[in-house]
Amino acid sequence: MITWSNFIWFAVPAVALAVGASVVSLCANDHWSASSLRYRRRRSLALAMSFGALAVLTAFIVGLWMSLERPPMRTMGETRLWYSFFAILAGLLTYLKWRYRWIMSFSTMLATVFIVLNLTRPEIHDQTLMPALQSAWFIPHVTVYMFSYSLLGCAFILAVAGLFTRSQNVLPAADTLIYIGTAFLTFGMLSGMLWAKHAWGHYWGWDPKETWALVTWLVYVLYIHLRVTGRGSRGMLCFLLIFGFACLQMCWWGINYLPAAQDSIHIYNR
Amino acid sequence: MWAFPADFFSFPLNLIFMIMWIVGCAMLWKHCRKSLLVRFLLAPAATFISIGLFLVLCLVVGFTGWRWLAASWFSFVITLLLQTVLLFVIMRGWRRQTATGARLGSIRWRFLLLHVGLLTVVGSSFWGAPDNQTMRMKAYAGVPCNEAYFMDGRQTWLPYDIVLEDFDVQEYPGGVPSAFRAEVVVDGVSATIEVNDPYTRAFGEDVYLVGYDAAAGPESSYCILEIVREPWKYITVAGVVMLLAGAVLLFVSGPSKRAES
Numbered sequence: 001m002i003t004w005s006n007f008i009w010f011a012v013p014a015v016a017l018a019v020g021a022s023v024v025s026l027c028a029n030d031h032w033s034a035s036s037l038r039y040r041r042r043r044s045l046a047l048a049m050s051f052g053a054l055a056v057l058t059a060f061i062v063g064l065w066m067s068l069e070r071p072p073m074r075t076m077g078e079t080r081l082w083y084s085f086f087a088i089l090a091g092l093l094t095y096l097k098w099r100y101r102w103i104m105s106f107s108t109m110l111a112t113v114f115i116v117l118n119l120t121r122p123e124i125h126d127q128t129l130m131p132a133l134q135s136a137w138f139i140p141h142v143t144v145y146m147f148s149y150s151l152l153g154c155a156f157i158l159a160v161a162g163l164f165t166r167s168q169n170v171l172p173a174a175d176t177l178i179y180i181g182t183a184f185l186t187f188g189m190l191s192g193m194l195w196a197k198h199a200w201g202h203y204w205g206w207d208p209k210e211t212w213a214l215v216t217w218l219v220y221v222l223y224i225h226l227r228v229t230g231r232g233s234r235g236m237l238c239f240l241l242i243f244g245f246a247c248l249q250m251c252w253w254g255i256n257y258l259p260a261a262q263d264s265i266h267i268y269n270r
Numbered sequence: 271m272w273a274f275p276a277d278f279f280s281f282p283l284n285l286i287f288m289i290m291w292i293v294g295c296a297m298l299w300k301h302c303r304k305s306l307l308v309r310f311l312l313a314p315a316a317t318f319i320s321i322g323l324f325l326v327l328c329l330v331v332g333f334t335g336w337r338w339l340a341a342s343w344f345s346f347v348i349t350l351l352l353q354t355v356l357l358f359v360i361m362r363g364w365r366r367q368t369a370t371g372a373r374l375g376s377i378r379w380r381f382l383l384l385h386v387g388l389l390t391v392v393g394s395s396f397w398g399a400p401d402n403q404t405m406r407m408k409a410y411a412g413v414p415c416n417e418a419y420f421m422d423g424r425q426t427w428l429p430y431d432i433v434l435e436d437f438d439v440q441e442y443p444g445g446v447p448s449a450f451r452a453e454v455v456v457d458g459v460s461a462t463i464e465v466n467d468p469y470t471r472a473f474g475e476d477v478y479l480v481g482y483d484a485a486a487g488p489e490s491s492y493c494i495l496e497i498v499r500e501p502w503k504y505i506t507v508a509g510v511v512m513l514l515a516g517a518v519l520l521f522v523s524g525p526s527k528r529a530e531s
Contacts, residue, residue, distance in 0.1 A: 128446045131465040175525040183521035190510050190517075199466045201404065201478045201498040203506055204395065206340045211332040218325040225321065228526060229314040250332070260335030 002063025004077070004118075010060040011115050014053045018088055018112070021049035022105040025095060034099070043099075050092045050104060057085045070129045073142040076253060077118050082143065084111040084118075086150035090177075094154050098173045106157040107150075137195035141188060148184030149248055151177050152220070159241035162234060171237060175227060178241070182220045189213055200265070208261030212251035219244035272342040280400040281501070288397045295354060299361050311358040320352040349396050356389040380523065383516030390509025398502030405497045406480065409434040409454070418497060430457035432477070432495065439488040452479050452493050463495070474501040 025046035032039040061081065064072045072078040091107025094100065155177040162170040192213070193203045204210060223240050226232040232240070255261035279287065302308055310316055327348050331339050339345060363381055405418035405426060414431040436453035451464040456477060461469040463479040470476050476498050483490035 128442045128444075128448065131447060131449055134449070135466040172525070179524050180521050183517040186513060186517035186520070190514055193510060194507075197503065198468065201468070201476065201496055202402075202500075203503075206331060206337045208332065208335065211328055215325065215328045215332055218321055218328060222318065222321045222325065225314070225317050229317075231314060231318075258333070260333060263335070 001067040002060060003067050004064070006063075007060065008119060010056050011119055014056040014060075014084075014088075015108075015112050015115060017049045017053035017056065018104070018108040021046045021053065021092075022108045024049065025101050025104050028101050046104065047092070047096070050088060050095075053088055054085065054092070057081075057088070061085065071139050071142075073139065074129060074133060075126055076256075077121060079142065079146060079252070080114040080118050082146040083150060083153075084114045086147050087111040087114070087153055090147075090150040090154045094173070094177065097176075100158075100173070102161070103154065103157065107154055110150075110153050110157075132199055135195060135199065137191055137198070141191045141195060144184050144191065145188040148181045148188060149252065151181035151184070152245060152248055155181060155241055156245035159238040159245075162238040163242075169234070171227070171234060174241060178220055178223060182217070182224060185213075185217050185220065189217055205265075207266060208255045208258065208264040209251060209266035212247060212255060216244060216247045216251050219247055272344065273338065274341055274343050274346045276341065276400045278400070284397050284400050288393075291350075291354075292357070295357050296361070299358060308358070311355055312362055316355050317359070320348070320355045323348045324352055349392065353389060353393055353396065356385055356392075360385050360389065380516055380519040383512045383519065387509050387512030387514075387516055391506055391513060392509075394502045394505040394509060398500070398505070401499070401501050403497075403499040407432065407495045407497065408492050409452075409495050410492045411435070411437065428497065430471075432456050434493060435460065437482065437490065437493050439482065439490065441487065445487065447487075450479070450482060450493075452495075454495070471497075474503050475499045 024042055028039055028042045034040075061072060064078075064081075072081065087107050087110045091104045091111075094103045094107070155174045158170040158174045158177070162174070192210070196205065196210075197203045219240065223237065223244065226237060226240070250258070255264060298305070298308055327339065327345055331337065360382070363378060363385070367378065367382075404421050405428070406421070407415060407418040407428075409415050409432055411434050414433045416428040416431050418426050418428055420426060433455040434452060435455060437450075438452075439450040440448045442448050449464070451462055451467075453460065453462055454469070454477070455461075456469060456471055461477075463469050463477060465479055468476040468478045478496040478498065480494045480496045482493040
């Protein structure tokens with residue numbers, strides 16, 4: 001049986017592999033030709049190590065799912081676990097597509113923060129699943145959101161890089177991440193609406209979680225409209241992406257600490 | 271003081287006003303295309319302003335928890351502006367489509383699905399809101415009941431009886447409920463209601479199981495039912511489906527060429 005008390009045995013190898021992948025991809029020189037042997041060797045090794053990290057986390061998630069006898073998607077710790085997994089995946093996909101050699105360092109950092117939080121926080125051992133969550137909507141709703149959050153996390157990294165470096169134009173890459181991330185935010189919000197109607201009787205109730213999910217969605221929708229119409233300076237657009245990521249964190253866990261949001265009915269992950 | 275008197279606009283007034291609004295916008299679009307108002311509504315600035323105002327409204331609700339704002343004059347005006355901008359943008363998009371001769375392959379499915387879908391979701395919630403009714407009822411085992419209360423405490427009587435036949439709670443060790451269900455007879459038809467499994471009594475009218483005497487646990491003598499009437503709910507579903515399809519296209523086809531240049 002794999003439980004949270006075994007997590008350290010999965011966390012250490014996963015982080016080690018992800019850090020290894022980051023270091024290897026970072027060590028390639030920008031001047032190396034993409035077809036040169038030394039570049040391709042580094043790249044393959046980085047990709048293999050990143051896949052390894054994902055495989056280790058997958059093994060833990062599957063084992064935890066089996067031992068909990070319910071989908072591990074309810075508590076804060078469980079959503080953090082999925083976020084770490086998807087952050088590494090999103091970093092890997094961004095590296096595959098755009099070859100930014102520094103992207104995996106940041107996505108690994110993001111994943112590591114949440115893995116370490118899970119190692120140090122004890123409130124993750126809860127096995128109960130309340131009736132409101134016993135629904136076919138539960139798994140798609142949570143995974144879709146966590147996947148979207150990790151893509152938008154990568155876009156956040158690009159935006160920070162775009163603010164501090166003048167050399168590369170990161171916005172075209174950020175655009176693709178934002179389009180896919182916003183599509184998945186939309187899936188998450190609409191599945192939430194349909195589920196809310198089925199479980200609570202109303203599509204929308206201005207619950208703090210719902211309100212902040214809408215705030216996040218609107219920020220990214222605003223970004224897309226600014227880009228499509230060609231408005232906004234690069235700095236302003238990067239700032240908007242950083243603001244969107246802050247709203248996303250508010251929606252995910254920030255509202256747990258927001259006095260005005262204590263009456264939320266999305267209280268499962270406290 | 272700032273509350274919008276939504277109840278006043280219940281059916282058929284909401285439908286009449288909605289049609290007047292659509293026809294008014296269409297007339298404006300057809301006959302005054304060069305006017306300042308139409309040019310403003312179609313300018314990118316109007317899109318940014320309407321999304322931005324809606325964003326500010328949501329941020330205020332998010333930080334303060336003032337849900338009344340969502341039913342106030344502020345959100346009435348902002349939501350109406352958002353819908354008007356959406357409607358004009360859709361009309362322009364449709365005209366560009368038909369002006370170039372709409373072949374199936376050239377239809378801008380993504381644009382249309384996303385914008386019409388969003389307008390349908392927002393519009394059905396907005397114009398349908400005056401027709402929504404939410405009532406709660408405390409049903410005791412074996413006692414036919416038709417007395418219910420609106421959420422603001424006003425008493426009302428349903429045109430039919432609900433009888434609670436049987437009620438069952440299962441708990442995890444530690445007293446957290448793992449499942450609860452109620453066997454009820456609604457208007458002579460027996461049904462099982464659970465959380466996440468309501469009973470549909472009529473078109474747009476569903477009965478939900480909300481709670482029970484949590485202190486008494488499995489020995490609870492009553493359960494709380496919620497009767498929700500939402501006649502426009504299937505229009506919202508239609509909008510949700512369009513938005514979902516549009517989001518799939520957002521994922522599949524990615525950023526438009528214009529954004530990349």
